Amino acid sequence: MALVTISGYPCSGKSRRADQIKQHLEARLDAQEYAGPKLKVVILSDDTLNIDRTSYSDSRSEKPARGTLFTAMQRQMGQDTILIVDSLNYIKGFRYQMYCAAREHKLRVCTVWVVAKKEMCEEWNSSRSSGRAYNPETLENLFLRYEEPSSMVRWDSPLVTITWEDQDVPAEDIWQAVTGGVVKPPNTGTQAVPKAPTDALLTLEHTTAAVISSIISEQSILQGIGGTITLALSTPTLRPKVTLPARNVTLSEMQRLKRQFVTVHKKAITLGSTEKGGVDWSEESVADKFATYLTENIKS
Template structure:
């Protein structure tokens, strides 16, 4: 339904704001005036995933920790959930990655920036229990590396800034953004590749081989045939092909078949970027092979 990304310095009050937002959204969903779909509000954070603060001091540990956060977020995404990612999300590239995942699921998005000064983050971090505080050197490093969200870029928009002096989050504005905002469709960069059926490779090989065999059979019966020929592969499949006025050798046909199969095998095994579902039926493969042969048999 929606993805809400929380961003801010470490120890800036993000979890407090995430809790306020969760409470507000749950109250709105339970309000008698609400008549929309039944939704659940899910908060994902380093705390819920048991990610230690120390991982941010080692890139080799931080990368899998961030991957765990992203994977959990993807699992929770759906039409029946409002997902709040309560983490620093300090890297703009990571926020863009989450934005793309939301577009794949046709979710509305927004970003909440919890604003605080570096001095305030240091003060609040020092007041925490030892197990919940960031080591001072990691805190300073994260503050320096923080890439502030911007309303000028699409993956951070709409952007809501919550100042430390604000008593609560702008719940009404966020509610409007995630319930009536524009749902951006996946683009070519975020669309999943169309997956071929499990028997597509067999169909590709079998149909093209049968067409080669039928052409050779008809040439044996009618040497020097040319023009439009019908290839009766089955009772329901009888593709037509325009052949040159000469006998085509078996080696020539087999070479074209190998090239044709190689070209289309990659699309079957890795997925295709064509929009919508891709037809790998016998009739479709036969039509593709006819087009390929006619192009390559031109004088």
């Protein structure tokens, strides 16, 4: 349904704001006048995932921590959930990654920027119990590395800003973003790449070899006349057409073109095709594509 990304300095009050947002959203969902779909509100945070504050002390430990958060976020995403991700989310590249995941799941998005002065964050951090406080050096480092959200970029928009002076969150703005905002469709950058069937490589090798064998047989009959011929392969449905020059095409020349054709299509099989819609890896499709490829690339 929606993804709400909380961002701000460490110890800036993000968790308190996340709780306020959750309370307001649940109150609206439980109201008698609400007539929309049944939704649940879930908060995902470093605390719920048992991510230790020391994970942010260096990049080697922080990377797997962010990976844990991102994986958990993807598991919680759904059309029946308003997901609030309560973490630092201070790197714009990571916020963009979250935005792309939301688009892939066709969710509305909203970024909440919790603003507080550094001095306040340091004071609040020092008052925290052991295990929930950041090391002073880590805290200062996170301040320096923080990349502020901007309403001018699509992955931070719509952006709701809450300062330390605000007693409550702008619940109406957030409600409108998560229930009435635009759902942006997945693009090629966020869509899952379609995979080829497991026997695609075998079909590719077998069918291209059969096409070459059929051409060799037909050439012995044509005696170098050339022209467009219909190849007879193993089954009645395999009848690709190929245009040959007025000469005998050598086996080595066709084998070279076969290797080029197979190499290109192997990449599509192993890495996934970027073509829109499903890709046809049937014998008929491969035979027709290879016959066309030979027609276009055999020199006269």
